[in-house]
Amino acid sequence: MTNQGQTKRNIPLAPKETPFGLFLWGGREKFDRRKAILEAFIDNPIFSKKAVTLPSLARKDAWTRAALQSRELITLKLKNNWPHRQFMESIRFTDNMLPVQPQFRIFMSNLERQMSDEQKAIWIPKAERFEIFGSYSQTELGHGSNVRGIETTSTFDPATDEFVINSPTVSSTKFWIGATGIWATHSIVVARLIINGKEYGNHLFLTQLRNLDTQELMPGVEIYEMGPKVFQGMLGTDNGALRFHNVRVPRSQMLARNAQVLRDGMYVPPKNTKHSYGSMVTVRALMAEITGWDLLKAVTVAYHYTTFRKQFDHDKKGEETAVFNYASVRYRLLPLLAQATALVLVGQNIKRAYDRYTEEYLKTNDTSELEDLHLQTVGAKVYSTEITGHGVETCRIACGGHGYNAHSGFGRMYANSINAVTYEGDNYVVAQQVPRAILKHFKAKTESSLSSLSYLSFLRNDTTVAPIEVHSASDWLRRDTQRFVLEQRLVVLVQNHMDDTAAGKDTSFSTHALTMAHGDFVYWKGLWEVIDRSKNESFAPSLVALAQVFSLSILQNAHLTLIPPLALTGRQRRLLADAYRNALDDLAENHVAKVIDAYGFTEYELDSALARADQTPYEAFFEGAQKSEMNNMQHLWPMMVDTRRIWKRLEEEKDSGTVKSRL
């Protein structure tokens, strides 16, 4: 047997600039921000990842670390004038989220979009310089996705020119409020506005929670830290449970860019109502861009490990085979590498469209594009979080038993990504918005305005579609063949959806699959568009190899929905399986090393015993054991020794006739 402990891995310590890398990372500007963040972090002991074993710590100690990291990050930003974006991105380089995370991502972004100019002049500078710590209080114990069910009230008191905020019930407790269990001093509270006994729906109120000089709770504010999350998720976030007992907020702190309340209690309604899902669109646009990166890191760690780990003599050559070379590993990891790349490249486009929209909106108040953007970001949120969350876990499981060792890092990765399938709207709930939009366009006959709805024309015309012509494996690499399957699947699913809807059936389960199928098509189109624009680049062949694996991996499932006579024949299925196998082999043999190298995640970013620059995975695991805090449990030894003598005492007692137990 060879000693597997000899081969060192090729893991970079610092980002390496290559044309392919710059392209994947979304351009020089982003790449340079990443480089700057890593430079600031790597030698800073507060951000050291090897110094602590977070999963061994008590939760309060892990959070304390995150609070101290927040302080250091604030200092870094203020001293060095980091752009907001660099600050936000830097949080993603820490191990487990920080309490300062909501400051820009959801607190200040809402102030910017939802406050009047006068309000902004007061509050934005305070938020920017961290004079106040912000959060966003929407979700309640009783209501998450259904914001119309929110119970917290904000009643206008004309006598004092204030709003009075109340939580009437246990279920109205604001819950899951990030950074609010301990940290935040101010929160944007979503509450039902009441004036003179009349309800005006949900509005936002900038509410002070804690004394700025003491951190003590303000009068009437009751807050608890929510308690632990599953899987040690989000260790750096102090989620709050908040109740309000006649908490007074000045009228000037209702966010007033749209609706307003005048001094006399007169309600001025918003000019347009679309702004209401603005903040969800913001967060989802961010998610569309960044989610895929979480999956890429997991795939990279699994790649490094499975090319190291050897098991069984597959080729009977007298040497064990690297497990990456087994189909059981390749068929799990390589499609995820391709899917993650699609999420990143297409997601970047969605984020750019959102940024263009926001810039325009802040100038002109124009919301005409918001609906389409909303649809795109909802679809992207569902699609990207499902693939990423479950994909990260697939990477872990593909690493076998050692993936279950927390030093692998997969536990942290899964815990901090799978929650996205239920936050910012449970995927099964928000997925319903996609078919709703599809049907709306179908009824209005406006599908031609959106290229992602091209397939609706097949439903409109009762033309017969001829079965697909595929005669060789390479036919499956053709764009028109791939498009046929993806479109015809959607034809079946949308037809079923329309039939079910017409028959009054509950479609809340089936719409999830429809939204995912729609996502397959949108990302398939989007990925090839990106590639078409890059076809003269040196790395184009690797992109094409990734795109073929992406396309064929989704086709494996997509074709199953086709109904005779369009259902694939046995021969066509076998050819598809052949094409897929060839594409995986091509990616594995000719491109995967280049792709992993181009992404070039550093040891610091991967944070895994399976991806260390100076140690093999086995050496790193062994060192992890040597450092275990549980090697020092000597104080329990006498208890264990004594436990092994219990039988003897019991026998002696029995012998001496003693009934009374001495145990």
Add this chain to the structure above:
Amino acid sequence: MTNQGQTKRNIPLAPKETPFGLFLWGGREKFDRRKAILEAFIDNPIFSKKAVTLPSLARKDAWTRAALQSRELITLKLKNNWPHRQFMESIRFTDNMLPVQPQFRIFMSNLERQMSDEQKAIWIPKAERFEIFGSYSQTELGHGSNVRGIETTSTFDPATDEFVINSPTVSSTKFWIGATGIWATHSIVVARLIINGKEYGNHLFLTQLRNLDTQELMPGVEIYEMGPKVFQGMLGTDNGALRFHNVRVPRSQMLARNAQVLRDGMYVPPKNTKHSYGSMVTVRALMAEITGWDLLKAVTVAYHYTTFRKQFDHDKKGEETAVFNYASVRYRLLPLLAQATALVLVGQNIKRAYDRYTEEYLKTNDTSELEDLHLQTVGAKVYSTEITGHGVETCRIACGGHGYNAHSGFGRMYANSINAVTYEGDNYVVAQQVPRAILKHFKAKTESSLSSLSYLSFLRNDTTVAPIEVHSASDWLRRDTQRFVLEQRLVVLVQNHMDDTAAGKDTSFSTHALTMAHGDFVYWKGLWEVIDRSKNESFAPSLVALAQVFSLSILQNAHLTLIPPLALTGRQRRLLADAYRNALDDLAENHVAKVIDAYGFTEYELDSALARADQTPYEAFFEGAQKSEMNNMQHLWPMMVDTRRIWKRLEEEKDSGTVKSRL
């Protein structure tokens, strides 16, 4: 809006005996053991589950709790003469596994099966009365599933009549060894036997690791506790990393029921070689029986919560609808309830067959049935652990955002069940044994000896199979229709597998799906056999409702593999979807409450804020927040206050021209 905080849940505090319950729990004997264990646990403060929030603790404190629970359990067993089985089962009632878990499950069971009678006379009593603490050391850093790759050596030294055990490399470190980081005094070490320079393959050596009077390591034994597992899994297990440096074991401690080494170094080979996978069969037979229960608990918690939680006014009646009534929840939870029931009822049969075999083997050394049993338990291990692990997580996600709260208990459930897909043989590796056995029977034309291989006859005869006749939704309830789809799917998959194997292709990925498809068929047959034997019972209609949901849930996927002309028509697919919807509705409306009631998991067993006898889920979550240890972080308040003043200091410094930072 209604205040959802009012409705209390109907969660039992103690097991309630009903005919249906006795049937599901596998008979009165088992039911009574469960009752006795709960009685011993519920009021015992050491086993209290509400007193601590385990996910908030430092890992060493969680383990300490498990060690003290082990001590208490040992006392209970010895004082009250608990049968071994009751002791083993009681460990599953604790929250996170115990270091004493391997004592009977893998340590003593191996002594019993692999020691000579003389050896047993010495060691079994010591193990039974916990005079020694045992473990089983097989897995190494470099080798898990591939036991032939094990590197640890045991060299016979005729001069002293001892074996000398060594770990030659880092990768030969015994790793993941349960209860061995701190607890165990003795371990059964798997090592390659070497006599006079000649290798004789893996053998088992009972090796003392720690001094019985002091708990100190024995000379030459190097042990570290491995470190944390992902998701806070197995908090009660101190997994060991072990290296041996010339550790001496008397010749009398090589387990000698089969092979032996004589005083002069002569090697006496085993009479039969089948015993070697005996211990894996043991553990897998146990797993087949118990895995489904983990899923049942998760489904029960999700059921209690989703029948409580209300969202959206689905029926436009002015009241919100319980989320259980949405298809998005029913389609996720109810098939899992049916599948878990199949796992339990069929798994009990596999375990009974194993128990019969063991009893016979200990009398007669007869191993003729071991091969079939091995196949059954491998298939059951892969099938039951995949469904359970992923099913538990589906339950959590179906509960939406609150499922991510650790107080829901789902984190613990997933962490402690998903590991089974990679331990006791990675499922992708062991799954390969099922097709291997299928092909062996096909080649030997012995498929008729096993009813689970009936479908092979379609491959043998080149007869044309006529497409299925289905004209109404209820046709899908017929056994012959269901069997047709399950068998014809296997025909396609086995044919593909044979073609791929013949073409020299790597089938290590595709065999997993084949093994799962085989499992579908085996459990489908097994479940209906159980039901046929129970058709006169009062609860038979509920069993049939479960079996139809089970059958139709697996058919939803199974039919997709059928190739034209056998592929279902569009109408047949719609009828299948209708039949499935009807079966789910029937189960939901008429049976699910009875089934949940019959299983009757107590509050103590469920251990979830979503299933408390005296609190609603919202009240329990709120109380969890009130009790959070992070409500007392006052010592960090000055740091936070000061952090909000950093901007000011920096501005002052700039103003005064100071360059030197005071931060």
